[in-house]
Amino acid sequence: MSEWALKRFWKSATAQETPDGFAVLLDGRPVKTPAKATLTVPTLAMGEAIAAEWDAQEALVNPINMPFTRSANAAIDKVAIQHAEVAQMLADYGDADLLCYRADAPEELIARQREIWDPALDWAADALGARLETRTGVIHAPQNAESLSTLSRRVHALDHFRLAAFHDLVSLSGSLVLGFAAAENWRDPDTLWNMSRLDDLWQEEQWGRDDEAHDMAEIKRAAFVHAKAFFDCC
Template sequence: MREILNDLEHGSHLSDPDPTKRAQNAMKAPVVKRFYRDVTISEEPEGFGVHLDGKPVRTPGHNALRLPTRAAAQLVGDEFAAQSETFNPVSMPVMRLVNTAIDGVATDPQAVLEDILRFASTDLLFYRADGPDRLVVRQGEAWDPVLDWAREVLGARFFLAEGVMHVEQPRESIAAVGRHLKEREDALTLAALHVMTTLTGSALIALAVEAGEIDSETGWTAAHVDEDWNVEQWGEDFEAAARRKTRKAEMMSAVRLLEALKAVE
C-alpha cells in the first residue's frame, strides 16, 4: 500500500529551502480517494505510531510519524478515521501540524524559537489604543493578566505604548521569554506554540495558554479584542468571519496537541 501522503507530494512541493515551509507546502495537494479502511495506534520503542490497514503512516518528508504519547497519536488517528470517501489533508489540522514539526521544525528548532521571540519583542499586548475609553478598558482587562503572569512567572517586564509606534523592549525581558521557550524546545511543542503565536499575534498569549495560566477560549478572545470592537461598531464581514473561524480551528488544534503531549499514560 502507498505510504500516506507520498502521492500527495508530487515532488514539486519540496522545493522551498525553508524546511518548515517545505513541510507545509507538501500538504497543499488535491483531495484524493480514501485508500484505507482501518486506523490503529501502535506502541513502538520510539513512541506511538499511527497505522493504516496495519502499515505505518509517514510524513511528506518520508519520516516516521511517531508521537511521544498515545493521546497525541490518537488525535492524528482520529483525523484519519474521520475521513469519508475522500481524503482531504485540509480537514486534518493536527496531522498537518505534526508533519510540520517532524519534517520542518525538528531540523532547525532554534529558527522557530527565534521567530517566536521576534513576536514577543513586538507583542500585540504592548500596543494599546488611546481611545475610546471602553476599548482601553477592554484591552486592559484582557491583556494585563497575561503581562502580570509574564512578570511574576517569567521575570519579564515590558513597556506599553499607545498606538502602533514601535517601542523597544528590555533585552532582559526577551531573554527571560527565551529561557522559558528553551524548556519547550521539542519540535512538536514549538510547532504548536508557533502556530498559536502567529494566529494570535502574541507570543505571550500562546505561552500563557500552554502554561495553563489562561484557557484557550480566553486566549483567543484576548487576541481579538480590537477586532471584536470593530465588529460591534461597524458590523461583521462574512469573509472575515469565515477566515476567523478557520484560524480558530487551527488554534484549538494546536492547543489539543499541547494537551495531548502532556497526557500521562
C-alpha cells in the same frame, strides 16, 4: 503532497508503541509524512488522535479534516530540522507583543485594553518571570532585554512537537504572552482568542460585523483551539 491523492485502501488505523514513540499504522503499515519520514509521535494520546483522523477518511484522504496529522507532519518535516530558527522567530514576538501596543483614543477602548490585557502581562511577569511594558501607539519601542531573554529561553526549550503547536498559538494571536498563557492553561483557548481580537471586536461593536472577516476569524479561532489541543497531547 501526492500521498493525499490516494484513495482509502486500509481497513483500520491504529497507534502502536515503538522504541521511538508511537507510530500510526494503516493495517499494520506505518504512515509516512510528506517528506517520507515515519509518522512517529511522542504520546499515545497524539497517536490515537491521528489514527482516528485516518479512520474517519472515506473515499479519498482529505488533509483539511486531519489537523492532528498536519501538525505532526509539520513538527517532523519542518520544525525538527529548523528548531532554532522557528524558536527565535516566535521569541521575537515578545519585542512587539500585541498586548503591549495600546490605543491613544477613545477612552473606552483604552480602558478595555487595560482591563483585559493588563492581567495577562501581570500573569507573564509572575509566572514567566518576564515583565513586558505597554506603549501608546504603533511605533516600536524595544522591551527590556532581560525579559526578552527569559522568554526566549522558554521558547527554545520546547521540543519540536510543542514548538509546532506553539507556533500557531503565537502567530495566530500575534502575542507571545497569549501563546504562553494558552500553553500554561492560564485561561481557556476561546477566552485567550477573544483577548487577541479585542481591537477587532471593538470595531465590530462600533461599525457592525463584516461577515467575510468574521468567517476568516472563525477559521483562525478553530486553528488556535486545535493548536492548544495538539500542545496538550504532547
